[in-house]
Amino acid sequence: MTVFSFDLDTPDPVRLGLIILQADETIERDFRRLLPMETAVHVSRVPSGLEVTQETLLAMQAHLPAAAGLFPDALRFDAVGYACTSGASVIGSARVAELVRAGANVEAITDPVQALIAACRAGGITRLALLSPYVEDVSDMLRQRLAGGGVDTPVFGSFNVAEESKVARIAPASVIDAATRLGADPSVEAVFLSCTNLRTLDLLEEVEVRIGKPVFSSNQVLAWHLCKLAGAPMAPGFGQLMAQA
Template sequence: MQFDYELAPQLGERATIGLIALQSDETVEHDMRRMLPLEGVATYVSRVPSGAEVTNDSLAEMEGNLTGAARLFPLPATFDVVGYGCTSGTSVIGAEVVAGMVKKGCETNAVTDPLTALIAACGRLGVRRIAVLSPYVAEVNTALIAAMERAGLEVGLLGSFNEEREEFAARIAPKSIAAAAEALAKEGIFDALFLSCTNLRTLDVIDGIEAATGLPVLSSNQVLGWHMMQLAGVDPLARFGRLMR
């Protein structure tokens, strides 16, 4: 028995967004589903191969796999924005290269990443001098700081957990992140704190760090989610720290 049917429009009456997460990332997809409004917004996630250890070489290797990861989104879908979920990877590969590789693999109006999103968020908040907390080793941090400074930010201080293994970076306890961030804030005069890395569990400590330090606190996943919604033309329903105040 055969039935006739009608075709419905693409899901996502408000927006359609995509996220390319690292294979090794345990946090960013979970955080995005907590932050982003679900009603009327279709969200699709793909994964890109990534190394178990985070070095500039392993980050650079992702460039060649970004287009393939974007091609794994549903083929008929057209996106308002696609986010690439790697702060340090963007600093090594370059935001323009990332955007070009993603656009080769899917149809999207915009591409962003945590570094591009951070620059946009700092512009919104009037942030110039920033302290950075990273989980990673010196060579990765050096590339990140250089990219931030090329974008016009002044990195006044860097703190790090000096962890090379991605699986351990993903499991750093939020209370350890908060303690380190609050210690950094006491070491100088800054406009904001930045918690770098999409694998860090930052969302639940942002408000507490802001209360303890009196500074705006930005994290990779927070700014990425905020910027994706901005580019998609959707007012976020979730609160993004001071970005929504």
């Protein structure tokens, strides 16, 4: 055997982590478009229930440290995102951060709820129309968390789905119709399309044009906030306000 000497390169300049649900079929594809190709994103998954209830969402707490612990040990991450809007609303962003830090070496931690509140503050938005795929009690927890962050959701609509597997199958035309109808209400300043598994990325611009207001999605604001926290660029072209904030 011939043994060769070698040199070591430095790690990637920006290191992001993403903890996604076992059932999520959408966010990885979205993040490939939302982030520049040169941005390193390491992905781990956390077990999630077949149905989305407060109980199944809370159950993820027990698995978050282990999911975070599957990231490469040699890396210190600039930012890690827990990619579950409803999970973050039920568990709470502070508790999510505590659990992720138990498993990963990370500078900053965010989630879609925290990211949405940050995006609304950046844009001076305090009143949202909220479209959720989930049943009412799960969505109510999200609305309470947003209100605690200074963002009211006086206009609310839902597809009232309990099974997670159905969320990624909701037709884009159905999302566009519902979001447009909610966003047309003059009492709101923007629309939020909740859930990382809902296919929304290609719909944002069309709904914004229809209603003349900013439209946010879980994956969009999460990618934006991760980039903000890490000091990294975000790929252009995904929403009016994201380009300005």
